Amino acid sequence: MIGRSSFFPKSVARNISTNGFRRLASTKSLKETLQEVIPAKQEQLKKLKAEHSQAVVGEVKVENILGGMRGLKAMLWEASVLDPNEGIRFHGLTIPDCQKVLPPAPGGKEMTAESMLWLLLTGKVPTPEQSRQLSAELAVKGELPHFVTQLVDSLPKTLHPMTQLGMGVAALNHDSEFQAAYERGIKKPEYWTYTLEDCLNLIAKLPALAARIYRNVYHPERSLESVDKNLDLVGNYSNMLGFGQNEHLTEYLRLYIALHGDHEGGNASAHTAHLVGSTLSDPYISYSAALFALAGPLHGLANQEVLRWQMAMQKEIGDNITHGNIKDYLWKTLKSGQVVPGYGHGVLRNPDPRFIALQEFCKTRPELQASPIIQLVQQTAEIAPDVLKEHGKTKNPYPNVDATSGCVLYHYGLTEFKYYTVIFGVSRALGALTQLVWARALGLPLERPKSYSMDALQKLIKN
Numbered sequence: 001m002i003g004r005s006s007f008f009p010k011s012v013a014r015n016i017s018t019n020g021f022r023r024l025a026s027t028k029s030l031k032e033t034l035q036e037v038i039p040a041k042q043e044q045l046k047k048l049k050a051e052h053s054q055a056v057v058g059e060v061k062v063e064n065i066l067g068g069m070r071g072l073k074a075m076l077w078e079a080s081v082l083d084p085n086e087g088i089r090f091h092g093l094t095i096p097d098c099q100k101v102l103p104p105a106p107g108g109k110e111m112t113a114e115s116m117l118w119l120l121l122t123g124k125v126p127t128p129e130q131s132r133q134l135s136a137e138l139a140v141k142g143e144l145p146h147f148v149t150q151l152v153d154s155l156p157k158t159l160h161p162m163t164q165l166g167m168g169v170a171a172l173n174h175d176s177e178f179q180a181a182y183e184r185g186i187k188k189p190e191y192w193t194y195t196l197e198d199c200l201n202l203i204a205k206l207p208a209l210a211a212r213i214y215r216n217v218y219h220p221e222r223s224l225e226s227v228d229k230n231l232d233l234v235g236n237y238s239n240m241l242g243f244g245q246n247e248h249l250t251e252y253l254r255l256y257i258a259l260h261g262d263h264e265g266g267n268a269s270a271h272t273a274h275l276v277g278s279t280l281s282d283p284y285i286s287y288s289a290a291l292f293a294l295a296g297p298l299h300g301l302a303n304q305e306v307l308r309w310q311m312a313m314q315k316e317i318g319d320n321i322t323h324g325n326i327k328d329y330l331w332k333t334l335k336s337g338q339v340v341p342g343y344g345h346g347v348l349r350n351p352d353p354r355f356i357a358l359q360e361f362c363k364t365r366p367e368l369q370a371s372p373i374i375q376l377v378q379q380t381a382e383i384a385p386d387v388l389k390e391h392g393k394t395k396n397p398y399p400n401v402d403a404t405s406g407c408v409l410y411h412y413g414l415t416e417f418k419y420y421t422v423i424f425g426v427s428r429a430l431g432a433l434t435q436l437v438w439a440r441a442l443g444l445p446l447e448r449p450k451s452y453s454m455d456a457l458q459k460l461i462k463n
Contacts, residue, residue: 077265262431342403
């Protein structure tokens with residue numbers, strides 16, 4: 001287990017009680033910081049509406065309508081923007097920027113989920129004290145209610161872990177503060193405060209819920225650790241998964257969860273949370289819907305498909321790993337009508353900065369550099385782009401984050417493929433739930449695009 005005194009200094013630990021969280025008077029809380037930044041954003045939105053509501057920012061082509069609305073500029077999403085060439089920015093910060101300025105866990109090097117959450121919500125970089133106090137607040141909120149543990153424990157082991165996660169999150173809606181406040185009658189300017197409470201409660205409980213599912217499905221003989229008030233969110237998650245002694249995996253999970261926290265709003269899971277949230281469904285219902293979108297093979301299952309493919313390659317070519325053998329296997333995959341998993345992206349047209357960050361992590365770890373599967377990932381990334389360019393059917397022939405993420409989990413002992421998307425689900429909550437808070441703070445409306453049948457579309461084109 002990770003040491004109980006490893007996370008909070010005594011000055012912070014003294015402010016944690018069994019009845020709740022008491023912050024240090026010298027630092028502003030997350031809610032206070034939001035209260036400061038929201039009025040400026042509200043004014044910015046008001047000005048956009050008043051001065052630029054009729055400005056044209058793009059065009060709609062038939063290929064957009066028939067192609068899954070890909071590339072349409074049609075959503076407001078505050079926390080991050082994805083550029084096709086340079087990748088993701090979180091409130092203007094690149095991934096290397098975030099790695100430099102966001103506080104890590106004490107004794108670690110990787111940014112914490114709490115520091116990323118703070119940045120996504122407020123647009124500001126938290127101090128180490130603010131990040132740790134948020135960790136303490138989440139730890140206090142982190143235990144699951146008894147009815148949810150009963151529900152999860154009653155589910156069959158054969159039920160997919162993502163289905164179980166979505167059911168557990170939806171069940172937490174029983175205790176939704178937003179739903180209760182809405183039913184008794186609150187003013188619209190207050191919506192965001194209750195949404196924030198639900199979002200923090202959900203983020204806090206996701207590690208315990210996800211770890212319980214992992215235990216039930218794969219290791220029913222194990223006992224579950226309780227939430228440790230001295231650990232950060234991911235430290236607790238790793239500990240409850242049974243990997244608390246594995247500092248390397250815990251650090252990797254911190255990086256993985258921060259990098260997967262948000263990737264603008266157009267991806268299926270983020271968009272689903274936003275869409276359902278626009279109906280004023282509470283964050284639990286909204287994010288459970290997002291999780292079921294994430295469970296699809298074209299979205300969140302990709303990293304496990306990469307690992308299966310890489311292991312099949314490793315089995316076929318054996319110890320004789322050469323560029324020629326890898327190239328032959330790539331062509332074999334393509335000529336069989338399959339795609340090369342882990343390559344290409346719906347928006348990106350250059351190597352995914354998240355892939356680069358995970359590869360940099362691997363380069364700093366001798367045990368990963370010595371791993372045959374990691375070596376194979378690295379060599380494949382050197383060869384695959386040229387093969388895919390020659391093949392000519394991929395707009396982006398470069399590796400995305402999935403090309404390596406599952407392989408590192410496997411090396412560190414988390415070998416259950418089907419569970420990988422659950423970790424993604426714990427991660428994506430940071431960004432999707434952030435936007436729910438901002439949607440309520442900005443008073444964003446119900447989402448309602450216009451649809452056409454093919455006949456109606458042809459008529460529209462003709463006219």
